[in-house]
Amino acid sequence: MVHDDENGRMTGSPAKRRPPVPRGPYLVVGLARSGQAAARLLAARGERTIGCDAGLPAGASRLHQAGVEVHLDTDGLELLDAAACLVKSPGVPRTAAAVAAALERGIPVLGELELAWRLLPNRFVGVTGTNGKTTVSELLGHVWRTAGKPVAVAGNVGTPLASLVGAADAAATVICECSSFQLEDVDAFAPECGVLLNIAADHLDRHPALDDYLRAKLRLFANQRSEDLCVYNGSDPAVRSASFGGRGRRIAFCRDAATSGNCQAAIAGDVIVLEGESLIGVDELSLPGPHNADNAAAAAAVAAAMGVQRAAIVAALRDFPGVPHRLERVAERDGVIYVNDSKATNVAAAAAGLRAFGAQTVRAILGGSLKGGGFVELADPVTERCIACYLIGPAAEALERDLEPAWEGGVARHRCDGIAEAVRAAAADAAPGDVVLLAPACASFDAYRDYEERGEHFRQVVATLEA
Numbered sequence: 001m002v003h004d005d006e007n008g009r010m011t012g013s014p015a016k017r018r019p020p021v022p023r024g025p026y027l028v029v030g031l032a033r034s035g036q037a038a039a040r041l042l043a044a045r046g047e048r049t050i051g052c053d054a055g056l057p058a059g060a061s062r063l064h065q066a067g068v069e070v071h072l073d074t075d076g077l078e079l080l081d082a083a084a085c086l087v088k089s090p091g092v093p094r095t096a097a098a099v100a101a102a103l104e105r106g107i108p109v110l111g112e113l114e115l116a117w118r119l120l121p122n123r124f125v126g127v128t129g130t131n132g133k134t135t136v137s138e139l140l141g142h143v144w145r146t147a148g149k150p151v152a153v154a155g156n157v158g159t160p161l162a163s164l165v166g167a168a169d170a171a172a173t174v175i176c177e178c179s180s181f182q183l184e185d186v187d188a189f190a191p192e193c194g195v196l197l198n199i200a201a202d203h204l205d206r207h208p209a210l211d212d213y214l215r216a217k218l219r220l221f222a223n224q225r226s227e228d229l230c231v232y233n234g235s236d237p238a239v240r241s242a243s244f245g246g247r248g249r250r251i252a253f254c255r256d257a258a259t260s261g262n263c264q265a266a267i268a269g270d271v272i273v274l275e276g277e278s279l280i281g282v283d284e285l286s287l288p289g290p291h292n293a294d295n296a297a298a299a300a301a302v303a304a305a306m307g308v309q310r311a312a313i314v315a316a317l318r319d320f321p322g323v324p325h326r327l328e329r330v331a332e333r334d335g336v337i338y339v340n341d342s343k344a345t346n347v348a349a350a351a352a353g354l355r356a357f358g359a360q361t362v363r364a365i366l367g368g369s370l371k372g373g374g375f376v377e378l379a380d381p382v383t384e385r386c387i388a389c390y391l392i393g394p395a396a397e398a399l400e401r402d403l404e405p406a407w408e409g410g411v412a413r414h415r416c417d418g419i420a421e422a423v424r425a426a427a428a429d430a431a432p433g434d435v436v437l438l439a440p441a442c443a444s445f446d447a448y449r450d451y452e453e454r455g456e457h458f459r460q461v462v463a464t465l466e467a
């Protein structure tokens with residue numbers, strides 16, 4: 001159990017000892033943000049570090065200045081001879097030529113998460129799940145800061161874990177968003193607290209079966225010891241029936257206190273109950289929608305189990321500002337609200353976004369590039385919540401087919417040539433009280449570099465609408 005000392009710092013069992021990092025020279029494969037941070041870190045330790053990327057990622061060539069030998073536009077296979085250890089970015093699949101060859105030759109392959117964890121002395125909270133990782137990680141950071149405790153949040157938004165090495169306060173708790181791509185590479189990684197938020201179909205293009213995807217996520221818990229915490233969603237059937245492994249103490253958070261059994265944190269009607277006592281009303285939470293009540297319950301369960309006082313948890317849940325591109329309210333014009341949920345890149349996230357608003361008020365912009373899996377599960381939330389859908393990108397045809405029950409149920413549909421046309425059409429149709437929601441349920445690569453660029457485009461188009 002963890003307690004606070006009088007300085008408000010976490011006390012209790014110290015962070016675990018880590019195995020040493022295998023010896024170099026190192027070949028870092030994949031030079032996007034996390035790969036660059038890993039390469040910089042290794043070079044700064046005085047190690048010979050070679051970096052390669054199959055493309056030309058922004059900023060990679062500048063690694064020269066940090067002492068990294070950079071090779072772009074190559075699969076890196078010929079560079080492997082010079083390396084004693086391969087460091088793999090989460091964006092690179094294990095089937096990539098250099099990685100597959102290293103595995104075959106018995107050269108140690110370390111993921112960026114594993115590498116950084118071995119070099120950080122901090123206590124760790126690892127957050128995984130299909131949806132909500134960034135939201136819950138940032139929310140936990142906000143809870144810790146509100147409680148006056150040192151914290152560092154790392155993950156998809158901004159800060160690669162490797163960049164914390166040598167920079168983060170050793171007393172800080174590291175809150176780390178862990179994707180399945182990062183977790184498929186872990187070896188000894190064992191966070192003091194692991195959180196599994198939910199499991200839905202996503203990334204079936206890289207994880208061939210849902211089982212593999214779940215197995216990757218469960219690596220978060222595999223090496224935990226009995227003094228560690230394993231926090232999971234007791235209301236998600238795929239999570240509840242999973243065999244977690246590891247020896248971490250199980251702590252559930254639940255959507256429905258009445259049906260989900262023994263939960264540390266639960267949503268009971270319109271309040272969140274923590275350790276048997278009312279914590280906060282759902283309508284007092286700063287973020288909208290039932291899924292964000294789940295996220296709040298998860299964060300409350302983690303924070304309480306790690307010794308944060310209830311008052312700080314409540315205050316933080318009330319004023320957490322949210323994360324850009326996740327149900328982000330970008331404007332209100334003529335009584336119409338414009339919401340950017342560009343990060344809703346899969347069906348489950350888009351469905352949660354639609355369900356965050358009232359019945360029949362949503363004009364949803366759906367579509368983008370396809371990534372395997374259909375849209376049948378979107379038909380119910382669209383029927384319940386939407387007046388109209390504006391379909392864009394290569395996925396429009398599949399959406400039109402899979403959402404047939406919604407059209408039959410009276411939801412209007414329009415095919416549009418991209419976000420600009422869709423926003424203008426929705427704005428022209430909208431009445432006061434409507435929500436124009438970008439919730440694509442698709443990846444963005446048909447027309448954008450990433451979901452952030454797509455969300456920015458949405459924001460810009462909304463800004464140009466006549467007031």
Ligand code: ADP
Pocket residue numbers: 129130131132133134135136156177197198291292294295325326327341342343344345348349350352353
């Ligand atoms: P991740 O980091 O796992 O991708 P984010 O916090 O960035 O998660 O949110 C991604 C998308 O999922 C957003 O559209 C957001 O509104 C939605 N979302 C957030 N939390 C949940 C949840 N608990 N269940 C379903 N969808 C969620």
